[in-house]
Amino acid sequence: MTVLDLDRAWDLHPQVSVRPEPFGALLYHFGTRKLSFLKDRVLLEVVRALKDAPSARAACAAAGVPDSDLARYGAALGALAGSAMVVERTSA
């Protein structure tokens, strides 16, 4: 599994569409034609917060993830990075 550096800035891949669902959200990558899902709403908030956060750690904090859950959410983000749903944000 891809390890994601929580102290770097990340974002959703521009070709990824996010659709909220009762259980969390569905993600579809138009480039890889791959479907993925977020299993809870907090993770959806984290993913949405990535764009404006200076780091993944800050995005988790903004979404209200307690420190005790940080490893779990970091792993989930790592899985998303592994399938190119989430990509590292390069300074524009």
Place this chain on the structure above:
Amino acid sequence: MTVTPERAASPAPGTRLVDLFEHGLDAPICLTWELTYACNLACAHCLSSSGRRDPRELSTDECKAVIDELQRMQVFYVNIGGGEPTVRSDFWELLDYATSHSVGVKFSTNGVRITPEAARRLAANDYVDVQISLDGATPEVNDAVRGPGSYATAIRAMENLAEAGMRNFKLSVVCTRHNIPQMDAFKEIADRYGAQLRLTRLRPSGRGADVWDELHPLPGQQRELYDWLIANGDKVLTGDSFFHLSAYGQALPGLNLCGAGRVVCLIDPIGDVYACPFAIHDEFLAGNVRQPGGFAEVWRQSELFLGLREPQTGGACSSCSFYSTCKGGCMAAKFFTGLPLDGPDPECVRGHGEALLAGRPEDRSSIPRPSADHSRTAKPRRAVPVKLSLTRPDPERRPVSACEENPLAGLTL
């Protein structure tokens, strides 16, 4: 049917995507949209009994309104089919409209309109995927089912796509008794054109009902196909259509779930919404996109779809130890072979379907027919007698012409 995500990502531990999907989604992940019943071919197994255009087909503006709605619902992509969708004169316009409104398009074609120009246009659009249908790795096997010249048409289309730089388009094969020995040859053809092989199940839907007995894979061939699929893993796509084969043991890649009304559905050319593309019958008709509330209301409120999202009981299958993997198989396959919906699939790999098939009435009178038939050779479904009253012409009277001006013409006083 068959679910869509060709490659579902691995779910997080403790939660299976399939468990979430069984209760349905706010919108389909993708849906099949048949744009027209018109087709230049007349494949023996056509699941929508296509041939002639239906005069009630959705207009260009109505199609665009459906696309607007799919965009609002965030339907990721549509599988466009037919008929042959590219014979609609507004096909390219609708394709561009969908992809510029965040609705991806994957369309199935026999290749008839995939010219070098069309191929270049497709290759330039990241939101389009193409499926070329071919049901034999040789002209003999293919053309016997799809008609003379159809092999050459498909190959030419793939040449054009490859030449235009289109990568990873799909070579789509319906598996039959005659082409199951050709799986390696299909793979070679796909590789030659930089395409990905996609195998789907022959369903007894549409005209497929008429040829199913002769074309569906024999029990030994089902095993051969299963082994081939396991050996080739997720390099080969199946649209999740072989989940009934999972009862051989190891589950095949994919969701292994009937997605009808839960994650997929069909919009037919006249706007009727069915639970799945293989079930064009009133029993699976949920509504029409033209009705107030449109497609979203049908998807979210129709009694039929709400019912399909309820937990299903295994019926006769519930005592089978493989029920958790095969889920009783394909609803449409059962329905159009005249088997009970809560029993085994006609191609149940444990052999439970065969006895039921053998027990059907000889004249097949119990088997439901599809609700629509647009075959070019189709005769009117119900022959209505024309009432005639025969009279002997009166030799004394002149025949009255339609142009006769006298209002009393023909009146005998």
